[in-house]
Amino acid sequence: MNPSDQTDRRSFLKMVAAGAITTTVLMVYRPESSAKAEGASSVPIPGDGGASKLKHDYAYVIRIDRCNGSGACVRACSAENNVPEGLFRTWIERYVKTGEGIYVDSPNGGMNGFAEVKDNFKEEALSSWFVPKLCNHCRNPPCVQVCPVGATFASEEGFVLIDDKHCIGCAACVHGCPYGSRFMNHETGVADKCTWCYHRVKRGQQPACVEACPTGARLFGDLNDPESEVTKLFAEDEWLVLKPEMHTESYCFYVGLPREVI
Amino acid sequence: MDLPSSGAHLVRLTGLYVIGIVGFVFVRSAVEPETWSREDSYRKAALEDLAKRPSIHGGNDSCVGCHQDEEGTHQDSMDELMDGAHSSLSCESCHGPLAHHVSDDRKIGDARIDYTRMLCLNCHGNLVSLPAAFPKMILGDEHLSPAREAELLKAAKAAGKEKFYRHKKKVHFGMDCTECHLSPHDPET
Amino acid sequence: MEHPLPNHSINNFIFGNEAEIPWSFMIVIYPYITGLIAGAFVVSSLYHVFKLKAFAGIARFSLVVAFCFGIFAGFPLLIHLLQPTRAFNIFITPHFTAAMSVFGYVYASYMLLLTTEIWLVYRGFFVEKARETNRFIWKVLTLGVTDYTPESAKIDRRLINFLAGIGIPAAFTLHGYVGFIFGSIKAIAWWATPLQPIIFLMSAVASGIAMILLMYTVLTIRRRGERCDADLVRKLATCLWIAFLLAFTLEMLEVGYAYFEQGHHWSLIGPLLRGPLHESYVVAQIGILSLPPIVLLGFVTLVKMPRLLTIFLANLCALLIAAQVLFMRYNVVIGGQMISKSDRGFVEFHWEWGGREGAAMAIAIMILPFIFYAVLSRFIPVLGEAHPAEPVRSGDDRLEEKRPPAG
Numbered sequence: 013m014n015p016s017d018q019t020d021r022r023s024f025l026k027m028v029a030a031g032a033i034t035t036t037v038l039m040v041y042r043p044e045s046s047a048k049a050e051g052a053s054s055v056p057i058p059g060d061g062g063a064s065k066l067k068h069d070y071a072y073v074i075r076i077d078r079c080n081g082s083g084a085c086v087r088a089c090s091a092e093n094n095v096p097e098g099l100f101r102t103w104i105e106r107y108v109k110t111g112e113g114i115y116v117d118s119p120n121g122g123m124n125g126f127a128e129v130k131d132n133f134k135e136e137a138l139s140s141w142f143v144p145k146l147c148n149h150c151r152n153p154p155c156v157q158v159c160p161v162g163a164t165f166a167s168e169e170g171f172v173l174i175d176d177k178h179c180i181g182c183a184a185c186v187h188g189c190p191y192g193s194r195f196m197n198h199e200t201g202v203a204d205k206c207t208w209c210y211h212r213v214k215r216g217q218q219p220a221c222v223e224a225c226p227t228g229a230r231l232f233g234d235l236n237d238p239e240s241e242v243t244k245l246f247a248e249d250e251w252l253v254l255k256p257e258m259h260t261e262s263y264c265f266y267v268g269l270p271r272e273v274i
Numbered sequence: 275m276d277l278p279s280s281g282a283h284l285v286r287l288t289g290l291y292v293i294g295i296v297g298f299v300f301v302r303s304a305v306e307p308e309t310w311s312r313e314d315s316y317r318k319a320a321l322e323d324l325a326k327r328p329s330i331h332g333g334n335d336s337c338v339g340c341h342q343d344e345e346g347t348h349q350d351s352m353d354e355l356m357d358g359a360h361s362s363l364s365c366e367s368c369h370g371p372l373a374h375h376v377s378d379d380r381k382i383g384d385a386r387i388d389y390t391r392m393l394c395l396n397c398h399g400n401l402v403s404l405p406a407a408f409p410k411m412i413l414g415d416e417h418l419s420p421a422r423e424a425e426l427l428k429a430a431k432a433a434g435k436e437k438f439y440r441h442k443k444k445v446h447f448g449m450d451c452t453e454c455h456l457s458p459h460d461p462e463t
Numbered sequence: 464m465e466h467p468l469p470n471h472s473i474n475n476f477i478f479g480n481e482a483e484i485p486w487s488f489m490i491v492i493y494p495y496i497t498g499l500i501a502g503a504f505v506v507s508s509l510y511h512v513f514k515l516k517a518f519a520g521i522a523r524f525s526l527v528v529a530f531c532f533g534i535f536a537g538f539p540l541l542i543h544l545l546q547p548t549r550a551f552n553i554f555i556t557p558h559f560t561a562a563m564s565v566f567g568y569v570y571a572s573y574m575l576l577l578t579t580e581i582w583l584v585y586r587g588f589f590v591e592k593a594r595e596t597n598r599f600i601w602k603v604l605t606l607g608v609t610d611y612t613p614e615s616a617k618i619d620r621r622l623i624n625f626l627a628g629i630g631i632p633a634a635f636t637l638h639g640y641v642g643f644i645f646g647s648i649k650a651i652a653w654w655a656t657p658l659q660p661i662i663f664l665m666s667a668v669a670s671g672i673a674m675i676l677l678m679y680t681v682l683t684i685r686r687r688g689e690r691c692d693a694d695l696v697r698k699l700a701t702c703l704w705i706a707f708l709l710a711f712t713l714e715m716l717e718v719g720y721a722y723f724e725q726g727h728h729w730s731l732i733g734p735l736l737r738g739p740l741h742e743s744y745v746v747a748q749i750g751i752l753s754l755p756p757i758v759l760l761g762f763v764t765l766v767k768m769p770r771l772l773t774i775f776l777a778n779l780c781a782l783l784i785a786a787q788v789l790f791m792r793y794n795v796v797i798g799g800q801m802i803s804k805s806d807r808g809f810v811e812f813h814w815e816w817g818g819r820e821g822a823a824m825a826i827a828i829m830i831l832p833f834i835f836y837a838v839l840s841r842f843i844p845v846l847g848e849a850h851p852a853e854p855v856r857s858g859d860d861r862l863e864e865k866r867p868p869a870g
Contacts, residue, residue, distance in 0.1 A: 077405050078405060079405070080397050080404055080405065080408050081401060081403060081404070082367075082396050082397045083396070084364075084367040084396075087367070088331060088364075088366070088367060088371070091330055091331070091370075091371045091374070092329070092330040092331055092371065093330075106403050107403070108402065108403065124396075125396040125397075125399075126401055126403070127399075128399070128400070128401055128402070129401075129402060129403070133402065134402050134422070135419055135421075135422055137402050140401075140402045140403035141403055141405070142403050162315035162316050162317075163316075164316075165314065165315065165316035165320075167321060173320065173321070173324055175316060175317050175320035175323075176320075176323070177317070177320070177323065178307065178316075178317055178320070207324065210324050210325065211324060211325050211326070211327035211328070211329065212329050212331075214325045215329060217329060217331075217333060218333075220330070220331050223331060223333055223364050223366070223367075224331070224364050224366065224367040225364075225367075226360075226362060226363050226364070226367060226397060227362060227408070228362055
């Protein structure tokens with residue numbers, strides 16, 4: 013090849029190299045505005061005392077040592093929200109720990125309370141307790157993530173809600189939820205779940221389950237409100253969330269949760 | 275006869291595509307929900323729809339203030355409740371929701387009043403899963419091993435609820451609690 | 464239940480909301496159908512893109528088969544939705560954090576691509592029919608351009624090759640996104656693996672090749688004057704063997720990895736495969752429908768054998784593999800939902816013959832593409848010689864000789 017070819021090739025390669033370096037540099041050191049957007053977390057830290065821009069930072073607390081399995085919460089929720097028979101926006105589980113393993117049941121979701129466990133457990137139980145369950149209104153909700161049409165969403169105050177008029181009824185969200193909180197409502201033909209009684213909270217009322225609970229095992233409040241019972245319990249930091257390994261940033265805080273509960 | 279240009283069919287095909295795509299974009303934006311937020315990916319009006327749902331339960335305060343001229347007003351019941359061990363209860367958890375009883379300031383149905391033992395045992399039955407400090411009724415006919423009974427008695431004493439064990443001698447499966455506890459609102463009377 | 468339950472459970476506990484499994488037969492056959500589309504398209508691309516002359520004879524056939532399945536791909540979904548009248552929402556407000564949201568645009572654009580490619584392939588035939596019969600339908604199909612020149616055929620050829628080329632990633636997206644849907648659901652251990660899209664894709668390719676092989680045999684053995692090309696069948700069987708080996712390897716890799724990891728996934732998958740899914744997965748999918756075809760196809764590929772035996776074994780294996788892929792979809796979709804989110808039990812799957820998601824509906828939908836093909840093939844030539852006006856490989860002067868007269 014002649015020298016001019018070599019020169020052309022060399023200058024071409026230099027051009028390509030220069031272009032590649034420039035592009036890479038520009039991609040890494042972006043203008044300030046977008047860098048800031050990348051660094052800031054869009055998920056507020058629970059209980060940051062109002063530092064997040066949310067007007068309200070609602071949260072739910074459950075005290076396991078107070079639940080007596082009455083099922084008043086399940087009945088109240090069912091009446092308040094027209095929940096169909098056999099499906100549950102909230103339910104109660106009973107755990108019995110024995111020498112052979114764990115026994116868990118939830119007869120009709122605990123709607124009619126609990127009859128005594130089987131006779132042999134009564135004597136052999138090492139420990140036993142009730143666990144109320146409901147939608148955790150996660151701050152990183154996997155159900156919202158998998159909805160193909162944006163029918164389920166997280167409102168600005170932390171409520172994870174369902175738009176009845178937009179849901180196409182595909183049931184992807186039911187699978188996305190690690191907690192089994194969602195279901196397909198065969199009466200309305202759309203997805204359904206606990207709303208933390210959004211309609212009540214908007215009027216200054218407590219969710220129906222919290223109101224009905226006879227022992228104060230269920231609490232609902234605003235973490236931005238320093239006087240709220242929920243805020244105080246949260247601050248005591250003795251709580252756990254369900255399935256933390258799923259990284260859902262659950263906003264349902266369980267106080268006194270035994271390790272066997274999943 | 276002149277042959278058509280070799281790309282004529284593609285021009286027409288492209289034309290069809292353009293019409294189709296423009297039509298689609300037009301229809302799509304026409305049916306997009308009005309309050310749809312592209313940023314947050316939901317229909318903002320859904321929040322209003324959800325907030326419009328009626329409250330079925332009214333809360334304890336919604337119960338008092340009725341039947342003022344008659345005997346045994348709801349205020350009286352409330353006072354009884356607040357005095358006793360059942361002060362944390364919600365009226366509606368035993369008597370049914372407000373909306374099933376009253377609508378537009380008029381009574382539409384009877385509130386549920388249950389005098390049977392099942393109402394009480396729903397909370398106070400002797401379940402092994404109950405929290406240790408929670409008062410449980412052990413009934414006369416129940417079969418418990420001596421070890422289990424001793425355990426329960428110990429827990430009850432520790433919680434200061436020993437008196438619940440006195441039921442064992444007196445109460446049988448057939449009886450209703452209200453035969454002795456005349457007012458469930460204040461059961462210690 | 465006899466098998467051990469996960470997490471020290473001594474009873475089979477499932478959540479109240481889990482009793483009814485939401486994704487039933489419709490969601491089993493949907494990925495199966497899109498898989499057949501992707502696989503059939505790959506077969507047609509063996510000629511159109513990879514220039515493998517051996518498959519020239521079935522290139523057009525595979526496109527048409529892909530199209531026939533493609534028309535009905537959306538049916539199971541529409542039937543499954545509780546709100547089918549809102550199905551258009553997938554176009555209006557797709558929520559892109561969800562893999563499922565791309566269905567509308569991916570499916571529509573793929574069908575447009577496929578339809579366009581088929582139209583270009585058949586355009587010469589449409590022109591000839593329009594001139595012969597002067598019927599409105601043929602005129603419409605020519606878009607009013609009733610002459611077919613060699614130059615336009617050349618342009619068409621290039622465009623066909625281009626569409627076939629981008630059609631492969633498009634078809635892979637059409638089917639791969641389904642695997643992504645399952646793979647991205649972290650809440651279900653049997654689904655959540657990064658291998659899911661590629662497992663679905665490879666087994667889709669295998670199912671498509673199998674289906675083409677079966678359909679080709681059935682159609683050519685019946686037709687008078689057409690002989691079934693055993694050499695073509697053997698080459699297809701080779702492709703099928705390779706594709707299925709890859710698919711099976713990936714499937715076993717996923718389970719094998721979970722087993723060796725002995726982590727959270729295996730704590731649920733182990734009892735699932737020993738328990739409720741044992742018959743349909745271990746016995747049926749692997750034992751009966753995977754291992755025999757792997758062995759037999761090896762023979763077909765590597766050992767010289769009489770023509771009829773080749774055709775017989777190839778078709779037997781194709782049938783087994785077509786069934787294997789269907790079983791795989793069933794085991795993945797239903798199996799995943801059997802694992803209770805309580806991590807302490809398994810949900811029973813109850814199926815029905817009738818109803819929206821019943822077996823009868825699934826069978827009906829699976830039959831429709833074949834009926835559609837039967838009807839379509841009465842109007843357009845599918846299997847057999849390329850139509851004189853059909854654009855063949857550039858440089859081939861057959862087209863010049865047989866050009867329809869101008870005017």
